[in-house]
Amino acid sequence: MSRPFILGLTGSIGMGKSTVAAMFEAAGVPVFDADAVVHRLQGPRGALLPATEEAFPGSTGEQGVLREKLGAQVFADPDALTRLERIVHPAVAAQRHAFMIEHSGEPLVVFDIPLLYEKGGWEQVDAVAVVSAPPEVQRARVLARPGMNPDKFAHILSLQVPDAEKRARADYLIDTGTSLFATEEAVKELIATVTAARDPS
Incomplete structure (x- = not known):
């Protein structure tokens, strides 16, 4: 039996990725968060x-x-961050493997990975859907978060692959700068497109 089609879902901070992931789940698609x-x-x-x-x-x-x-111990210390990743990444990989076994009969699963391009996760998926919105929408969403400020926002952006590059590399683009209804319709259309391509009939 063939394995499910793996769609990687990613997007920069404030682009609405979590909202889109919930839309996939609501449509019955298993999501690995x-x-x-x-x-x-x-x-x-x-x-x-x-x-x-x-x-x-x-x-x-x-x-x-x-x-x-x-x-405080890993911030701005690449060696410390590497040590932390060596603890976290194998455990996450084991959970992802278990997820794939559990949902082996599904036509489509989603890997919700914020740093998909930054950490090489794009190599583990069959296609990538990038969640995006206009810069002014992104900025307004992020600065409305508790504890956020322009400097912190700028620092986070500096650590992420620019949205324009993500859009250029994406197999699919999901625009969240529109209404929730329009975004949900786009998600449903993407599910239909991917599952239809997988259907041997």
Whole structure:
């Protein structure tokens, strides 16, 4: 039996990727949310806590990883970030493998990966859908978030592949600068396109 078609879903901060991922789920498409998996593995009694605490003393507590303390230890330190990724990435890969086994009979699954292009995840998928919106819409969404400011927003953008490059590399583009209804219709159309291409009949 052939495996499902794997659609990578990505987009820069504030582009509406989480909203689009929820639309795929609502349409019955299984979604592997890499960020959610990491949060669970790093949460209370999470599987990654012992290794994280050993590598970064004082970065965990009863509620799981203490994100501000861990962030302070890895921020602007490429070597520390690499050590953290060596802890996190294999665990996420194992969860992704289990997800694929669970949904092996589906025609389509979605890998929701924020840093798909930045970390090489595009090599693991069959096609990439990029979620995008006009810059002014993105900026307004991000700056409305609690604790966000223009400098922090600019720093986050500097770490991400520019939206224009993502759009150029995308197999499919999902515009969230329109109404939610229009975006949802675009998602449904994309699902139909991909599943029709997979149907041998």
